[in-house]
Amino acid sequence: MGPTKTEDDVAAIAKRWKNKRGSLIMALHGLQDRYGYVPREAAMSLGEAMDVPLARIYEVLTFYNYFRLEAPGKHVVSVCMGTACYLKGAPQLLDDASARLGIRPGETSPDGEYHLQVVRCVGCCGLAPVVTVNGKLLAKVTAETLEASMTPAGAPSRAGTSAAGGAPGTAGTPAAAGAAESQRA
Amino acid sequence: MLTMTDKIQATINGLPVEVRAGTTILDAARQVSVHIPTLCKHPDLDATAACGMCIVRVAGSSKMLRACCTPVEQEMEITTENPEIIQVRRTVIEMILSKHPNECLTCGRNQNCELQTLAADFGLREICLDSVVPDLSIDDTTKAVVLDPRKCITCGRCIQVCQQIQDVWALSFLQRGFDTRIAPAGDIHLADSPCVRCGQCSAHCPTGAIVEYDNTQEVWDNLLDPDTYCVAQLAPAVRVAIGEAFGFPIGTNLTGKTYAALRRMGFDAVFDTNFGADLTIMEEAHEFVERFTNAKSVLPLITTCCPSWVDFMEKFHDDMIPHFSSCKSPQAMVGALAKTYYAEKMGLDPAKVFVVSIMPCTAKKFEIIRSKSMRSSGFQDVDVSLTTRELARMIKQSGINFPAVKEEQPDHLLGAYTGAGTIFGTTGGVMEAALRTSYYLLTGANPPRIDFQATRGLNGVKEGSTVIDGHEVRFAVAHGLGNVETVLNRVRAARDAGEPPAYHFIEVMACPGGCVGGGGQPYGVTDGLRAKRAAGLYQDDQAGLWRCAHENPYVQKLYDDFLGEPLGEKSEQLLHTSYRSRPTYRR
Numbered sequence: 001m002g003p004t005k006t007e008d009d010v011a012a013i014a015k016r017w018k019n020k021r022g023s024l025i026m027a028l029h030g031l032q033d034r035y036g037y038v039p040r041e042a043a044m045s046l047g048e049a050m051d052v053p054l055a056r057i058y059e060v061l062t063f064y065n066y067f068r069l070e071a072p073g074k075h076v077v078s079v080c081m082g083t084a085c086y087l088k089g090a091p092q093l094l095d096d097a098s099a100r101l102g103i104r105p106g107e108t109s110p111d112g113e114y115h116l117q118v119v120r121c122v123g124c125c126g127l128a129p130v131v132t133v134n135g136k137l138l139a140k141v142t143a144e145t146l147e148a149s150m151t152p153a154g155a156p157s158r159a160g161t162s163a164a165g166g167a168p169g170t171a172g173t174p175a176a177a178g179a180a181e182s183q184r185a
Numbered sequence: 186m187l188t189m190t191d192k193i194q195a196t197i198n199g200l201p202v203e204v205r206a207g208t209t210i211l212d213a214a215r216q217v218s219v220h221i222p223t224l225c226k227h228p229d230l231d232a233t234a235a236c237g238m239c240i241v242r243v244a245g246s247s248k249m250l251r252a253c254c255t256p257v258e259q260e261m262e263i264t265t266e267n268p269e270i271i272q273v274r275r276t277v278i279e280m281i282l283s284k285h286p287n288e289c290l291t292c293g294r295n296q297n298c299e300l301q302t303l304a305a306d307f308g309l310r311e312i313c314l315d316s317v318v319p320d321l322s323i324d325d326t327t328k329a330v331v332l333d334p335r336k337c338i339t340c341g342r343c344i345q346v347c348q349q350i351q352d353v354w355a356l357s358f359l360q361r362g363f364d365t366r367i368a369p370a371g372d373i374h375l376a377d378s379p380c381v382r383c384g385q386c387s388a389h390c391p392t393g394a395i396v397e398y399d400n401t402q403e404v405w406d407n408l409l410d411p412d413t414y415c416v417a418q419l420a421p422a423v424r425v426a427i428g429e430a431f432g433f434p435i436g437t438n439l440t441g442k443t444y445a446a447l448r449r450m451g452f453d454a455v456f457d458t459n460f461g462a463d464l465t466i467m468e469e470a471h472e473f474v475e476r477f478t479n480a481k482s483v484l485p486l487i488t489t490c491c492p493s494w495v496d497f498m499e500k501f502h503d504d505m506i507p508h509f510s511s512c513k514s515p516q517a518m519v520g521a522l523a524k525t526y527y528a529e530k531m532g533l534d535p536a537k538v539f540v541v542s543i544m545p546c547t548a549k550k551f552e553i554i555r556s557k558s559m560r561s562s563g564f565q566d567v568d569v570s571l572t573t574r575e576l577a578r579m580i581k582q583s584g585i586n587f588p589a590v591k592e593e594q595p596d597h598l599l600g601a602y603t604g605a606g607t608i609f610g611t612t613g614g615v616m617e618a619a620l621r622t623s624y625y626l627l628t629g630a631n632p633p634r635i636d637f638q639a640t641r642g643l644n645g646v647k648e649g650s651t652v653i654d655g656h657e658v659r660f661a662v663a664h665g666l667g668n669v670e671t672v673l674n675r676v677r678a679a680r681d682a683g684e685p686p687a688y689h690f691i692e693v694m695a696c697p698g699g700c701v702g703g704g705g706q707p708y709g710v711t712d713g714l715r716a717k718r719a720a721g722l723y724q725d726d727q728a729g730l731w732r733c734a735h736e737n738p739y740v741q742k743l744y745d746d747f748l749g750e751p752l753g754e755k756s757e758q759l760l761h762t763s764y765r766s767r768p769t770y771r772r
Contacts, residue, residue: 040371043371044770047770053348053354053370054354054370054371054770055348055354055355055356055357055369055370056354056357057370058357058359058370058371059357059358059359061371062359062360062361063360063361069371
């Protein structure tokens, strides 16, 4: 049996980053860009191809809350919990969104419509509090604008799989995950 | 630029100290008998500075520094104890305890827990912080080690052992900060991970977060059953470690007392796994000599007494299967013979014989069910495998005054042993025992020097050669699974280049130090302790009447009365096994 499609995709990503020191995060971003999350089989194939133990891969995947381990919902709602957004009321927005969708951060609604997640600083603190829906940035969000964005009419359509959870500026790039690193407790 | 040989002068609590460049404050303090409390630091492992217990003050520095990972510098004035430092340490313990379940009385580490000891030393009477014990479930899927992540203090010892020392990569940290927890990659069960059940994680854990799977109740149940004929067998390394649970000096050989204690507990017969070790050598040395004298045979031959090593090989090095000795481990041989040879001799119904092995090992709990050849008697050959720690608990439960118990003899049919059998318990011992008997088989005489020093000691990889009957025998001994790859790659390189084999004979033990440092042994393992336990076994070897496996009269009797000959039909059926590839994910 020849290589599967997944193996081909992963091989291409691994080839790009193999032998570059400290590039595991970049390769994992590649997987998430490709699939919208990091499937276990893809992580395993990547480990084989890059000669990185799976345990190390999951240490990285679970360290950064940018990475998703399950298929996201159709619409991805990312509430920024960076310092500025936090002070400007992001925790309340997150609770609102959580109550509205009936799921906790990191979960996908049972109908597969919405995925709610927390991100750490999308790089535009002047617009705090910030929420992105399918990669589209909502600035100075209030309970009302958040509610409106989560109705079928209000949700911006997804601009391809690669934009899932992404945002203008640094969000969705390796630098965003890199920024999260400094927040380890 | 300072080099390692340069000396540095400093003071610790006003005491002058001189150390080599690179020495940590913690080690320097020990040198002048200053005690700095630690929790995450283990002598086997690199400092991770995870816990913050060992903080000290250094004059001129505004920060408190962690002694475990701060090198002493010239003229440093170090203070390790003052009210401020003590208060910070108390807060560190309080924070750890606020996340720790208050279950000491029913914990596997009760009275033997580094966290409990520290809390007691600091005399904590209340925790001012709210309890925030995480809601995480226990993973006992391996039936060898049990993971209770709620009791984990995230010191990282188990992970360093699993990833760096053992190269298994079953355990990892998931999440971060407050949510950090130990688990296999991606929250699968440990039994579905590459875990080889060596239990080194449990041997290094400071708390009850990783302990052996407890089978003691099953043993009590069978001891209580009047229809069951319970037999025990005692592994080589247990005899020099069990005493640590009863206050004996490390390395004291307590073979006779342990036999006696087992009988007091209700065992009907007490065997010695050392007998099985002698038998293993008879089979394995014949196997070696057969391969060594036949030009077409696969060499090197690799030992297979260690179940974690066998599991590791089947998972990650299955190209080595043809090199593996087909001999079962000594515990498995004794189990098979207890339900055949012994039952026959004593007129027992083998269905009523219940075999308990006392092992320094958590992986033996898996070995007894690893393949259908572990049922060669027609029943499960060994019914339960207990660790040294479990036996110590059972002796204490029994109320036996262990130090006062009078020494007894084993039941000799499966209990008499030679020095060759007893040194199985330390790294290099199987190789040394096999070389003694191989020499005899090839020349018809015992080697002029019974001791093979090249196999001894705690170096991770030991290589040597000896000349037998004009032929060079090259051997290697590796212990600690992280050291195996070096040896195997030399074998592969020679094989691929079409050269003569790099070695003729290889011994591998998964645990550093071999079984004396096994994952089921009493806590507190260090290299110093491994060496003392090993010394106890070498003394047992020296003191014995016989020092070569082939001299064991009860092994000879077994062949005469029952088995026939080494590698014969009956031996093959009861004493040998086979291996298969068990692919797992890339570690």
